[in-house]
Amino acid sequence: GENVEQHPSTLSVQEGDSAVIKCTYSDSASNYFPWYKQELGKRPQLIIDIRSNVGEKKDQRIAVTLNKTAKHFSLHITETQPEDSAVYFCAARANAGKSTFGDGTTLTVKP
Amino acid sequence: NAGVTQTPKFQVLKTGQSMTLQCAQDMNHEYMSWYRQDPGMGLRLIHYSVGAGITDQGEVPNGYNVSRSTTEDFPLRLLSAAPSQTSVYFCASMAAGANVLTFGAGSRLTVL
Numbered sequence: 001g002e003n004v005e006q007h008p009s010t011l012s013v014q015e016g017d018s019a020v021i022k023c024t025y026s027d028s029a030s031n032y033f034p035w036y037k038q039e040l041g042k043r044p045q046l047i048i049d050i051r052s053n054v055g056e057k058k059d060q061r062i063a064v065t066l067n068k069t070a071k072h073f074s075l076h077i078t079e080t081q082p083e084d085s086a087v088y089f090c091a092a093r094a095n096a097g098k099s100t101f102g103d104g105t106t107l108t109v110k111p
Numbered sequence: 112n113a114g115v116t117q118t119p120k121f122q123v124l125k126t127g128q129s130m131t132l133q134c135a136q137d138m139n140h141e142y143m144s145w146y147r148q149d150p151g152m153g154l155r156l157i158h159y160s161v162g163a164g165i166t167d168q169g170e171v172p173n174g175y176n177v178s179r180s181t182t183e184d185f186p187l188r189l190l191s192a193a194p195s196q197t198s199v200y201f202c203a204s205m206a207a208g209a210n211v212l213t214f215g216a217g218s219r220l221t222v223l
Contacts, residue, residue, distance in 0.1 A: 001170070009151070032210055043201060043214040044154070051210075089153055098169070099212065101146075103153040 002027040004092050006102025013080050014110050021105045023090035024072040030092040033066060033073045034099070038087045047088075048075070080109045113137050117202050117215035124192045124222045132187040132218050134202030141207040143185040147171065147198040148217075154201065160185055192222045 003026040013019050025033075031052040036044035050057045050064045050073065057064050061080075066073040077084055087106050091099040118133045136143065144159035146169075156169030160179040174196060176188040185204075189196060199219050203212040 006153075034210070034212075043216050044212075045214075046211050049210060091154075093210075098156065098159060100156070100170075101154040103151060 002030060002092055002094065002098075002100040004090060004100050004102045006090050006105060008105060009103065010106045010108070012108045012110065015080060015082060017080055019075075019077045019080055019084070019107055019109075021075045021088055021090070021107075022072060023074070023092075023102050024070075025092040025100075026071065027092065027094050028071065029094040032093040033064070034091050034093075035062075035064060035075050036089045036091065036101075038089065038104075040086075044089060077107075080107075082109050082111050085109045115202055115204050115213050115215035117200075117218050119218060120216065121219050122221070124189075124220065126193060126222060128192050129188070129190050130192065130220075131189075132200055132202075132220070134185045134187065134215060135183050136185075136202075136204040136213070137183065138204065138206065138213070139182060140204035140213070141182070142205040143179065144169070144203050144212075145175070145177065145185070145187045146201045146203065147196075148201060149198050157187065157200075189220075192220075194222045196220065197222045 006023045034049035037047045038044045061078050063076045087104045090102040093099040115136045141162045145157040146154040155171050158177040160166045202215040
């Protein structure tokens with residue numbers, strides 16, 4: 001089955017700095033890669049996603065890049081703000097609905 | 112629309128007890144799934160269903176049963192709870208042909 005590895009497990013940045021979280025996947029059939037943000041005690045919420053036919057996607061301060069050859073994708077957050085502090089999960093999906101998640105990255109943005 | 116509704120939000124069980132976590136969605140989504148979330152381990156798929164009458168196992172199915180008699184409901188049953196099943200459980204649904212999972216608010220289960 002699919003295996004998704006996510007790094008780092010914790011990340012602390014100063015407000016205004018950039019944050020990068022990286023994920024690798026194993027199944028070359030995976031074609032959809034979402035990123036979820038989970039605030040403490042809340043449900044995961046989709047923040048950005050990318051399909052395998054696209055190399056990069058941007059939405060305001062967040063962007064995702066995908067390298068299918070190397071089987072890795074990354075989340076980039078620029079101009080970080082304290083409200084960006086949360087746990088971020090990457091996921092990969094090949095078959096309809098069966099998403100495999102990374103173990104999460106706890107991002108702390110220090111004011 | 113209520114989205115994905117999970118009940119109960121909190122539950123404490125003793126080892127060996129049985130219980131059912133309820134999940135209902137009102138979006139007419141074909142796909143429904145159950146995940147468990149443990150500290151530092153992300154979300155792991157327990158069981159999933161691609162439509163009424165169809166269920167399949169995920170990564171960690173042992174100790175759990177599911178059924179999908181209607182499109183709206185996807186209950187998760189623990190027949191004999193164990194302390195290793197202490198976790199937060201999330202139900203999620205998705206429309207056919209879509210990509211985005213919609214999660215419920217979660218159910219925190221403690222097994223003593």
